[in-house]
Amino acid sequence: MQKIISYVCDHCGYEYETEEEAIVCEQNHKLELRVFEAIHTPIGEAADGYPRRVILTGEDGKHVWYTRDK
Template sequence: MQELKIYRCEFCGTTYSTKIKCQDCERGHRKPRDMKPSKYIPISQDKTGYPIYIDIEMDNGKTVRYERRKEIM
C-alpha cells in the first residue's frame, strides 16, 4: 500500500502533489481588503434592494468591480 499526501489550495480547491506548488497557488489569489460604496437604484425601479455593483479593494491595492447579474438563491 502507498500512502499519498496531497495539498489543497484553501481558496480555489485545486490539489497539488507538493506543498510549494500549493503555496504558490494560494499566494497568487488576491484577497479582499475593503468594500467601497455600492451603487443602488431607487426601490421603485428594482424591488430587490440589492446593489447594482460593489467595488472591492484588494490586497494588492487595486479595486475590482463586481456586478449583479441575477439572484442565485
C-alpha cells in the same frame, strides 16, 4: 495499493499534486479587501435592496468591479 497525497488551497479548495503549487495558489489570493463603492439600482431592478455592482479595493490600491447576477 498506492498512497496518493495531494495538497489543497485553504482559500479556494483547488487540489494540487505538490505542496509548492498549493502554497503559490494560497499566496496569490487577495484577502485584504475593502468595499470602495456599492452601486445600487432602483427598486424595480433590485427589489431585494442589494447593490447591482460593488467595487473592491485591495492592499495594492487596485479597484476590481463585481456585478451580481439578476
